[in-house]
Amino acid sequence: MFLLKPDQSYERVEDISAAALRAMGVSALLLDIDNTLVSRASGTMPSSVNAWVAHLKASGLALCLISNNWHRSVFDYAAELKLPLVHKAMKPLPFAYLRALGKIAAQRKQAAVIGDQLFTDVLGAHLLGIRALLVQPRSEADLWYTKIFRRLEKRLGR
Ligand SMILES: [Mg+2]
Known part of the structure; x- marks a missing residue:
């Protein structure tokens, strides 16, 4: 698998059903928060995300x-x-992914990472051989270093 290429892409997390995950053999999820579940612009959890979880x-x-x-x-x-x-996960470094899997007693092969960034969420997942599902960021609001990565993502044709 190309390290920066997501295994699947979606508009929003709410588009990813439990049945679709099961069909992929996924029974454990590691979920990014900022701009994946919650818009960095609003900071409030949408009720649709609450319902999805x-x-x-x-x-x-x-x-x-x-x-x-x-x-x-x-x-x-x-x-x-x-x-x-x-x-304080320091994605894409592997340590936090392994801690997260340990917290829910999950194996890498049954897991998927869901996030909005290629250079943290997707890269970190793939360095450990975990599936990576990419969603569109929920807002344009990003940290300064994320904005740099966004420019690189655009060059990769995200
Ligand atoms: Mg994010």
């Missing part, structure tokens, strides 16, 4: 949040969704 949980999928963010907000999101969290 509830749908996946009810379908028996194991979920863990994994975020490079270290601010209080990520703990609030984890509490709101009642999900385990690995923060």
Whole structure:
């Protein structure tokens, strides 16, 4: 697998059903937060995302949040969704992915990472041989270094 090429691409996380994940052999998800679940511009969890997480949980999928963010907000999101969290993840480095898998007792081959960035979420997943599902960012608001990566993503024809 090309390290920066997502295995699947979607508009939003809500477009990814538990049945589609099962069909891919996925029973565990590592979820990015910023601009994947929550718009960086609004900072509020959409009710559709809350409902999507509830749908996946009810379908028996194991979920863990994994975020490079270290601010209080990520703990609030984890509490709101009642999900385990690995923060300060330093994606694309592998350590946090492995910790997140350990938290939900999942193997790499049964897992998928869902995120909005090629150079953190997708690259980090693929360095460990984990499937990577890419979604469109929920807002244009990004950190300064993310904006640099966005320019590189555009060059790759994202
Ligand atoms: Mg993100």
